[in-house]
Structure formats: structure tokens, C-alpha cells
Amino acid sequence: MNAKPYGWKLLASEIAVVLVAALFLAPFYFVVANSFKSFAELLADTSGLPKSLDWHNYARAWDVLKFPRALRNSIVITAFSDICMVVVSSLAAYRLLRYPSRTNRILFSLFIASMVVPFQTIMIPLVKVGNWLHFLNSLPGIIFCYTGLGASFTIFLYHGFMKSIPQEIEESALIDGCTPYGIFWRIVFPLLKSMTVTVVVLQSLWMWNDFLLPLLVLQKPQLQTIQLATNSLFGQYMQQWDLALAALVMGIAPILAFFLALQRHIIQGITAGAVKG
Structure with a gap:
């Protein structure tokens, strides 16, 4: 293949991409740079680099916010919600796809329709129902809420991905005496690895x-x-920007590392789910 000549149009495109990338990365620069500044230095010069890499803000934020406890709560909520969503939504998507009926088609349509409902319209009824079920002020309660709120989108992704899995594989396993649950957990679910990673990351x-x-x-x-x-x-009368920016960096770091480690699976899972076998 003949390479295209490097012209001014390609150069202009690359410059535009670099400028757009710099625009999106600018907030990260301000957060990280100002997290090392004292409060007085932050007010005096917001856009400049810190005079020294002083970790005092991070140490204070770690103690003031009781950061290990908050980090543990975030990890527990995110991890167990992911597990519940993967298990429930993958099973639901498999049932809706492999056992076509009018009821299943209506249920799938309702799941898709619920994706366009803004959370703000249901948050007050959600809190009332959560109070009746004693879900408020409990980690299992918020995990249950996240599982329900994220189920529609997760089922949609799994449903599209499963269309690319040949049904003949499942029929062969059924002939060999495998149960429906055995077919799903031993054959179908391992094939959902890329989509499962995509769901977990998103x-x-x-x-x-x-x-x-x-x-x-x-x-x-x-x-x-x-x-x-x-x-x-x-x-109302106090805004501790120096500690808040340090806390933001500490809060962003774990999920950013998690995303960078698994980002290649996202496009792979979504593109595979767009192909119908």
C-alpha cells in the first residue's frame, strides 16, 4: 500500500487533535498542580506550577477525611454492585434472548425504555421505597439500588453480545446432557469475558x-x-480547596488505574456486541 503524502491537511488535523486533547486534559493539570500548593499559594497563582512538591495537603486530607474508611466504602459498594449486576443481568439477558416469547420481548422493551428515564425523576420515590425496606444508611441497601439502576444498560449490552455466540454450541451441550444452568455457566458465561470486563469498567x-x-x-x-x-x-462559610484537590487526586487515582488497565477490553466488547452471529 502506498503511504499518503504528509500534507498541510494532515498537519492541521493533528494540531487540532492535540489542541482538543490539551483542552480535555487541562482540568487534570489544574487539579494535580494545585493539590501540592498551600491555600495562600493556590489563591495567588492558580495556573502556575507549585513551587515544591509538598505532600502536606495529602497527609492532612488523609487524616481529616478518614480516607481509608471512605476508600473502603467506595471499593465495597463498587465491587459488590458489579458482581450483582454481572450475575443478574447476564442471566436475564440470556433468558430474554434464548427463550423468545411475547412476554420476554415486552420485558426487554421495558428495560430499554427505562434507560431514558432520568434519575432525578425517580429519586424521591426511590428514597421512600428504600425507607420502607430499611435500605437507607446501609451498604447492602445502596448496592441493591445500584444493581437495579444499572441492570437495564447491562442487560442491553449482554443481550447484543450474546447474539454473536453460535447457538449450535449450546445445542451440542444440551444433547450431551448439560443442564440449562450448566450451559450458561460452563459455556456461555466464559465467552462473555470481554463484555463482562466492559460492563465492569463502565x-x-x-x-x-x-x-x-x-x-x-x-x-x-x-x-x-x-x-x-x-x-x-x-x-457555607469555608471552602478548603487545598485539601479538596488532594482528596480528588487520591480519589481519582484508583479508578483511573483500573480504567487504564482494562480499557482495551471496552472497544473489543462493544464492537463484538454489535455483530450478530
């Missing part, structure tokens, strides 16, 4: 960074997530 990004649902459900200080703990630094 839903983890949402739950880790979510602020509104934990604010509504978790009122006790010992149950606060990283976002709720960071919000405590902002009051």
Missing part, C-alpha cells in the same frame, strides 16, 4: 464517581464514600 466509573445516590441513601459519616467525604470540605 459501571465502575459511574458508581465510583456518583455523588447523588450516596448522598440520598448514606447519611451516617462512617458510611460515606470518597465523593461524600470530599464534599464535607465545602461549607
